[in-house]
Amino acid sequence: MKLEDVRKAQGRAEAILARAGIAITPGEKDGMEIADFGLGDLDHYGLQVIVYEANDRYCAKEIILFPRQICPEHQHPLVDAANPGKQETFRCRWGVVYLYVEGEAAAHPRAFVPKGDEALFTARQEIVLNPGDQYTLPPGRLHWFQAGDEGAVLSEFSSKNLDETDVWRNPQIKRIPTIE
């Protein structure tokens, strides 16, 4: 991403946090990660992330989603004998999030997937997260999510963060962000 686009996305995310009444520091705003997954289509696919704490034992992030923005389907695989893979809890703070996990398919899912990308989304059990609702995903379980029409703020609590080992359904995805 171009630095100019990163700054623009950070500003949009900051406005959503303000609507949600969530305080961040100026340093957290400047360091906010804008992940477009290498797809170059941030309005449809992306995450804005503030990592509050990441150490060898636990991790806490705030995730800001633009309206209808999608975090694509992925899972957190087994790492080694000491680490069965990342376990994570998503708690909706503001807006609404449609979370999809492996399981019984929703008859009338509330999420919209961009035309032509349907094959990239196989997890179809729907969990609707309104403010105060949360859901914990065990390691290895496929999932993806989309914000509702206003965007959303989602707190993530987890075991050690290991973005680099995530397994994405879409082979075009590059999780490690680059600024040109």
Next chain:
Amino acid sequence: MKLEDVRKAQGRAEAILARAGIAITPGEKDGMEIADFGLGDLDHYGLQVIVYEANDRYCAKEIILFPRQICPEHQHPLVDAANPGKQETFRCRWGVVYLYVEGEAAAHPRAFVPKGDEALFTARQEIVLNPGDQYTLPPGRLHWFQAGDEGAVLSEFSSKNLDETDVWRNPQIKRIPTIE
């Protein structure tokens, strides 16, 4: 504590969460832990806690503090070879928190300690947490904290929660809550 007093404290904490714009579910309100540490003096010593998630790997809580309420001095000791003790991150969401840790004593501390209890507070390095500020405590480090005049909401992110192993300065403290 009497159930009636627990319900009253839960109602007060709920009002602070509402001022902070933090959504919780009705079940979270009803299950909110009111910890008076067995001291029977909740206006001075206590914590109101919603445990969002507690598993073998990580823990996330929301802590609500009444105006000038104190969480007494304690530390999280070594557990065993696999667990060096609880590590925790405190992030202020609303109000102000005066956090004290082992280190250089503040010349003019902002906290008030109830008269006669001064010897129960030895950690004197002061960290002021306004909304958006946070601080991570390594295992074993003595600490205590007090909310400012309006009360406060503090998110706690940590490794596995082990309240029962905490070591409290005041030998009268009983961490495990009881309802009469």
